[in-house]
Amino acid sequence: MSLRDNPLGELRVPLTWTAGIVFVIVMIVSVAILLSDRREAFDTDSNGNPRTLTDRLLAPVGDVLSAPGRVTGDGVRGIRGYFFAVSENQRLRAELETMAQWRNEAIALRDVNERYRAILGLKTDPPIAMATARIVTDSRGPFANSRLANAGAELGVRPGNPVMSENGLVGRVVGVTAGASRVLMLTDPASRTPVMVDRTNSRAILTGDGGPNPRLEYLRGQDPVRVGDRVVTSGDGGVFPRGLPVGVAVRGLDGQWRVVLAADKAPVDFVRILKFQDFTQLVDIPALTPAGAPPPTPGATTLPPASPTAAPVSTAPATLPARP
Known part of the structure; x- marks a missing residue:
């Protein structure tokens, strides 16, 4: 080639x-x-x-x-x-599950802190000493609704003290022992609370019947209450201080006026017990007593001084006429 x-x-x-x-x-x-x-x-x-x-x-x-x-x-x-995408995906999934658990715990702690802040910021006018407690047990039934709080006589709690949550009135203390107190809820059939309608100042008695919404009884006046009216404690009888929030008036299915309790907005677990006995503890009795006059004795009544021209009252025992 x-x-x-x-x-x-x-x-x-x-x-x-x-x-x-x-x-x-x-x-x-x-x-x-x-x-x-x-x-x-x-x-x-x-x-x-x-x-x-x-x-x-x-x-x-x-x-x-x-x-x-x-x-x-x-x-x-x-x-x-x-080739390593599968293992990396599994690692990221495990990390995501861990972060989700931490997120749930953080949300729960945030809610608890907000409730603590709200309950500790509860104030009354005039100021009343309070004891903070936590509801530890719940006793419910068709004819009873009471709870136990982990605050007792060592904190100055007494029977009759009002109990409030961060949203409104819960009930009152009916029994006290060392380290615990029994709270009678507003929905208990034995509960009777003097209240008034904030718009009209109409008085009523909030009566529990075992249901979630207690009744408004003994209302007086023309058009004393309307749907949505705010209901607060009236302070009548000296059992509760005046103006504590109770709830909102609604018309029940049975035609009766009832109250949607403000305390039902959140679970009743943290409460404040108001160390309230009567209105005398809210004022300065020595400042109201005139100079030189003895302080008034609770339950005692004083008579006005006798007039100089009044006839003397005989202290001799009265004799009845003899029978014929």
Whole structure:
């Protein structure tokens, strides 16, 4: 076969030129590296510093030579991420479940702190001493509704003390012992609470019947109550201080006026026991007593002084006329 018929003969010239070009490039790179390693200084000319020129020449070559390494590294990372995606997904799911538990605990703690802040911020006008307690047991039934609070005689709690939550009146204390007190709820059939309608000042008795909404009884006056009227304690009889929030008036299915209790807005677990006995503890008795006069005795009645012209009262025992 002749040289002209050889199919590889046409590739000799391009291969020769390619080898020559590669050789020239290698020589240029070698010279540039040698120039960049020189320590002596050169005068600045139009071409700039020799090291800067060398860096400009080597940058494209370095990018081309490092391209396969970058592509290979990206491919390895992609393959590794594909094969380890399942384990990574499982790890992220476990971490998400843990974070969800912490989130639920944080929400519960936030709610408890808000309730603590609300119950501790409860105030009355005039101020009344209070004891903070927590409801520990719940006694419910068709004819009873009372609860036990973990505050007793050691904190100055007495029978008759009103009990409030952060939203409104809950009931009153009916029994006290060391470390505990029994609270009679407003819904208990034995509960009777003097109240009034805030809009009209109409008095009534809030009577429990075992249901969630106690009745308003003994209402007086023309149109004394309307749906949505605010009901508060009236203070009549000195059992409760006046103005404690009780609830809102509604018309029951049986046609009677009832009260949706304000305390039902939240679970009754944290309460404040008002150390209220009567209205005399809300005023300064010595300041109201005239100078030189003895302080009034509770339950005693004083008679007005006798007139000088009044007939003397005989102290002799009366005698009955004899029978015929």
